[in-house]
Amino acid sequence: MSTFDLARLEAIIMERARSGGAESWTAQLFAAGMEKAAKKLGEEAVETVIAAVAEDKKALTSESADLLYHWLVVLAIAGVRLNEVMAELEARTARSGIEEKASRGKPPHQAAG
Numbered sequence: 001m002s003t004f005d006l007a008r009l010e011a012i013i014m015e016r017a018r019s020g021g022a023e024s025w026t027a028q029l030f031a032a033g034m035e036k037a038a039k040k041l042g043e044e045a046v047e048t049v050i051a052a053v054a055e056d057k058k059a060l061t062s063e064s065a066d067l068l069y070h071w072l073v074v075l076a077i078a079g080v081r082l083n084e085v086m087a088e089l090e091a092r093t094a095r096s097g098i099e100e101k102a103s104r105g106k107p108p109h110q111a112a113g
């Protein structure tokens with residue numbers, strides 16, 4: 001199982017945006033700006049949808065990686081931190097009470113924490 005996560009990829013993207021050379025795709029996207037980066041994000045989203053509909057798990061995995069990378073680049077160019085998106089998701093989860101409901105369904109020793 002991989003221990004890689006989106007926060008680490010975000011940190012790599014920030015570093016490449018600051019100091020990536022001409023060979024860095026991240027630096028190229030930052031130099032080109034939001035329109036180009038958002039267009040790539042849209043393309044990767046479509047490719048992900050196509051892989052999902054085709055039930056092609058290998059392509060879905062690969063396109064999902066492209067999608068998440070380009071999504072993080074778009075967030076970074078916009079000045080939105082991954083943490084802000086996570087906070088939004090967390091707030092929605094808290095509002096729905098889904099975690100509380102799930103922990104109520106668990107045996108007591110698992111429900112705590």
Ligand SMILES: N=c1c2ncn([C@@H]3O[C@H](COP(=O)(O)OP(=O)(O)OP(=O)(O)O)[C@@H](O)[C@H]3O)c2ncn1[C@@H]1O[C@H](COP(=O)(O)O)[C@@H](O)[C@H]1O
Nearest residue numbers: 009012013016020023024025026027040043065066069070
């Ligand atoms: N995860 C990615 C990642 N996913 C996709 N891509 C690049 O995204 C670009 C566009 O992908 P496409 O599938 O569209 O390929 P394409 O050849 O451009 O296809 P067309 O659009 O031309 O049809 C390619 O150059 C891919 O290499 C990525 N580039 C970088 N990363 C991560 O960012 C880090 C820094 O990369 P650099 O900035 O390039 O040093 C890497 O170590 C990775 O962790």
